[in-house]
Amino acid sequence: MIGKLIVYSLIGFVLYFVGDVLYRLDLNKRVYNHRPGFCQKVKGLDHGSEHVEYVEKEKIAFLSSGVQALFEENGPKGAIYLYNFSDTDHKAIKLTIENEPTDFIPHGMGHYYLNGKLHLIVISHTSFKKGFQHRIEILEFNKEKQSLSYVKTIKDKSFIKPNGLHAVGPEQFFFTNDGYYQSEILGAFEMLFKIKGGSVYYYDGKESHALISSEQTPNGIWADVKRKVLYYSSPLGEFIKVIKLSEDLKSVKGELAHVPLLTSPDNLFMDDEGALWTGAHPVLYKIGDIQACFEVAGKPKPSPPPSQVLRLKFSEDFKTHELTEPYTDDGRQIPCSSHVVIDGKGNMLIGSVGLNAVHCKYTPETINAH
Ligand SMILES: *[C@@H]1O[C@H](CO)[C@@H](O)[C@H](O)[C@H]1NC(C)=O
Numbered sequence: 001m002i003g004k005l006i007v008y009s010l011i012g013f014v015l016y017f018v019g020d021v022l023y024r025l026d027l028n029k030r031v032y033n034h035r036p037g038f039c040q041k042v043k044g045l046d047h048g049s050e051h052v053e054y055v056e057k058e059k060i061a062f063l064s065s066g067v068q069a070l071f072e073e074n075g076p077k078g079a080i081y082l083y084n085f086s087d088t089d090h091k092a093i094k095l096t097i098e099n100e101p102t103d104f105i106p107h108g109m110g111h112y113y114l115n116g117k118l119h120l121i122v123i124s125h126t127s128f129k130k131g132f133q134h135r136i137e138i139l140e141f142n143k144e145k146q147s148l149s150y151v152k153t154i155k156d157k158s159f160i161k162p163n164g165l166h167a168v169g170p171e172q173f174f175f176t177n178d179g180y181y182q183s184e185i186l187g188a189f190e191m192l193f194k195i196k197g198g199s200v201y202y203y204d205g206k207e208s209h210a211l212i213s214s215e216q217t218p219n220g221i222w223a224d225v226k227r228k229v230l231y232y233s234s235p236l237g238e239f240i241k242v243i244k245l246s247e248d249l250k251s252v253k254g255e256l257a258h259v260p261l262l263t264s265p266d267n268l269f270m271d272d273e274g275a276l277w278t279g280a281h282p283v284l285y286k287i288g289d290i291q292a293c294f295e296v297a298g299k300p301k302p303s304p305p306p307s308q309v310l311r312l313k314f315s316e317d318f319k320t321h322e323l324t325e326p327y328t329d330d331g332r333q334i335p336c337s338s339h340v341v342i343d344g345k346g347n348m349l350i351g352s353v354g355l356n357a358v359h360c361k362y363t364p365e366t367i368n369a370h
């Protein structure tokens with residue numbers, strides 16, 4: 001009797017587990033192309049723009065490129081590109097870095113003006129072969145020379161597996177750790193079994209404060225410090241969460257919203273109207289092998305992972321929201337969209353994990369539901 005019960009329970013558990021994995025993989029999902037206006041590939045960028053850091057004051061964006069270097073020693077190198085929205089050529093330029101830190105593979109980024117100087121705050125990893133170590137590099141942008149220069153490095157034990165970053169001061173920022181385990185194999189195990197190994201922190205310039213100490217793959221992050229509201233995305237949990245912060249930003253007062261999306265949101269961006277944007281991965285199983293997001297030497301990909309841009313607008317009290325999907329692509333214009341920013345004047349820039357970026361035109365009508 002007990003034996004049977006155990007067997008049935010085990011069968012039930014296995015069925016649940018398999019069903020849940022199949023459901024989350026989006027095996028039955030299709031993506032059809034649509035655009036908010038004319039879209040074209042950005043020139044000069046071949047190895048991705050995982051993070052797109054928009055600087056409204058200059059109408060430029062910094063693109064973190066080359067995450068492929070984490071996995072491959074002899075492939076492309078990590079680099080930061082500059083995209084100037086005023087440039088009619090639609091070309092991204094690779095920035096040289098004076099005193100470039102060794103093993104620089106940029107990931108999430110934020111920016112801040114210190115004494116009138118534009119600083120980038122950049123998460124950087126060493127490759128898996130070199131131990132997958134993490135730190136924050138601060139770089140200064142020199143507009144005349146069109147280059148970056150090294151300022152300082154920040155290390156902290158809370159930089160466990162950092163992914164997304166949002167700067168709110170010269171050395172103050174929010175960031176996500178998208179997992180706990182460092183090796184690729186244990187990381188995959190963590191994802192498959194939905195282990196909540198990720199976390200969300202606020203670094204105050206001296207030390208880190210855990211805001212969320214256990215979460216499933218927190219990734220993109222955006223802080224609205226005026227309202228003391230923090231947003232983060234979970235690609236594997238397929239949701240965006242909104243939390244209320246304390247006055248000093250060092251602790252959480254409560255959850256304001258949890259938006260299930262049935263798609264995998266990556267990085268977050270908030271526009272001037274308070275709408276939250278995400279570059280998402282609509283079909284999860286296709287990015288199960290991250291290599292599909294990179295260039296496979298000479299071989300055209302028959303079925304690349306598709307891309308999706310979502311615009312999420314909350315009501316004042318966060319009780320309701322409206323979602324629109326201004327852009328989707330079957331993966332041929334841009335695979336693995338990981339970020340999107342808009343300038344509020346009809347320009348949208350979409351970044352990808354490992355290949356190109358896309359610049360689209362839009363009008364208020366093509367991004368709003370109303
Ligand atoms: C962007 O391009 C415009 C027009 O060419 C130029 O005036 C501006 O200085 C450029 N910005 C940067 C940061 O290079």
